[in-house]
Amino acid sequence: METTPPDTQPIEEDWPLRQRPHERGSTHGQLRPSSSQQSLSTLRETEPQDLQSHLHSTQQSRKKTNSLWQYCTLWVWEVLLLCVATAAMAAIVAILLHQDGRPAQDWPFPITLNSTANILSTICRGILVSIAAEIICQSKWVWYWSDETVSRRIIDLQHFDSGSRGLVGAARLAKLVLWHSPTKLLLVFIIVFSFAIGPCIQQAIKTVGIDKADPEGTASIPVSTALSGRNWGAFFSYTKDLNDATESGLSIDFVLHPKLHDWKNCSFTGFQSKTPQFIVGKEVTHASAGICNICTNVTSLIESKADPNGILDTSKTSYELPNGMTLKRADTMKVNYGNLSWATAVMSPEALDVSERALANVTVLSLTSISDAAKNDAKNYPSSVAISCSIFACLRSYSGSVIRGELAETVISTTTMYADIGEREEEEDPVELLRTSLPWIDETYWWNYTALQSPCLVNDETYTVNNMAKGPNLTTMRHVRKATAPDYPSIRAPRQCVYQFDSILANALTVFMHSELFHGECSYGLRTLLDTAIDVEDELFPKCKGNDWISGFWETGNATAESIEHHFLDFTNTFTNELRMGLMPADNGIPVLVRGEAYQMVSFTSIDKQ
Secondary structure: OOOHHHOOOOOOOOOOOOOOOOOOOOOOOOOOOOOOHHHHHHHHHHHHHHHHHHHHHHHHHHHHHHHHHHHHHHHHHHHHHHHHHHHHHHHHHHHHOOOOOOHHOOOOOOOHHHHHHHHHHHHHHHHHHHHHHHHHHHHHHHHHHOOHHHHHHOOOHHHHHHHHHHHHHHHHHHHHHHOOOOOHHHHHHHHHHHHHHHHHHHHHHHEEEEEEOOOOOEEEEEOEEEOOOOHHHHHHHHHHHHHHHHOOOOOOOOOOOOOOOOOOOOEEEOOOOEEOOOOOOOOOOOEEEEEEEEEOOOOHEEEEEEEEOOOOOOHHEEEOOOOOOEEOOEEOOOOEEEEOOHHHHOOOOOHHHHHHHOOOEEEEEEOOOOOOOOOOOOOOOOOEEEEEEEEEEEEEEEEEEEOOOOOEEEEEEEEEEEOOOOOOOOOOOOOHHHHHHHOOHHHHOEEEEEOOOEEEOOEEEEEEOHHHHHHOOEEEEEEEEEEOOOOEEEEEEEEEEEEEEEEEHHHHHHHHHHHOOOOEEEEEEEEEEEOOOOOEEEEEEEEEEHHHHHHHHHHHOOOOOHHHHHHHHHHHHHHHHHHHHOOOOOOOOOEEEEEEEEEEEEEEEEEOOO
């Protein structure tokens, strides 16, 4: 019997830690490695997986970077062009802000500012439109690759194609992508609003004209401060021209436009504010001695009476004023002079005061086809009108400037000139002194009509009635008038503020107006009017005896108190302008000029930022 030696017996059952090969998944009998061995084993098992994942992520990152760079490379020219467009727009803004408020002549380049802005805006617009159009063309493929491809129509290709070409197509594309793609809608808006870039920039650029003081220019207006009657030749030459006009029956042009200087715009210093005045009528800028008129409507004093000797219907009535002026038979108008004591009932206090020392008191009585409510006659007589005007020496205060080469001035106020006996301390009554003095014989009794200008500007200082006595170069005025009788107090004022009208000139002007100008009577005459080659018409018109120019008062049968007064105003304005232009200069013969500032119209660039 074979026995197994003890040392050769199987040990499977005696070695529980060893795992049998057929016992998969069982840990019974398995050897447990140490902790260091276990870590090394784990690292060896996981290292290939982590490395593979790291390499994969690195490759993906590199692919993304490369694809992004490749994507940007495709649009590099568009990006550069966009930078150019931004630079062009920035240049437009910088240029416009720099030129705003600067003279247009300071622009240093041969091409104009508008052309420069137009070129830059065209570059900017062209770049924006080209980029937007290219993006729209590329985005049409994305339009079909989106998740909503099922709802996309083939005709949308045409909308995208048209949207990149013009304004109408862009508007249609905007309707298509309005609620689907804000990016494409923005591109459409860029195309649409790009058309407004050029017009808006051109509209913002404006040119305004501003008057700038010219240091080399001079401005002046002639005025009369001291009128002298010693220049008889000039006066009688002027009156002869008037006589020639009246004898020929021509109307006298009372509108005078003197050429003062060659500058287009000028301003003059205001007496009150001592600053240049650009608005006419706001403040007194200059004053001048001359003549004025004040008129009173005396139509209500006309007495109408039946004239049995009248032949025509219009001559069966006579019209009479309290001063004895009468229109009867075929008379149409009478012009006469004389005192106005008979009209005191209808005259204002100012008119009464002026009439006592007026150079001429003229009354016009005329027939008219226009009825006057002031003359309420119970009988059905033809209408008539009467007006009395006093012409007197005065001081005119003006506000004026030269606008576009023409003098624009308006009368701010007028001041009546009164007889001034100056510093004489005569014992006799000053009124008698003026009545008996003969200034053209003895200069001891020489006197003037004077008036005080207030406010008055002397050496850049303003003087008024309250501080005249504190001014330089003082002189004494002592007016002879009812309001200051019987003391006739004197006034001390700077000589530059006292304006004079020589008594000899006043007397000569009085004689001329009484004997030549405002004197005469007119009657109906017959004149043949040839309107056409066939129609011949006869018309009645006033025929004045040797003074046909006063027929203008008649106004072709439509005379009114206002129209007659306007003729007197024209005469006084014209004669005053003639005096200012040197008709009767001062004794030294030097013309008096009011200096001002000359301006040149300079074009400035103005940018409308609204």
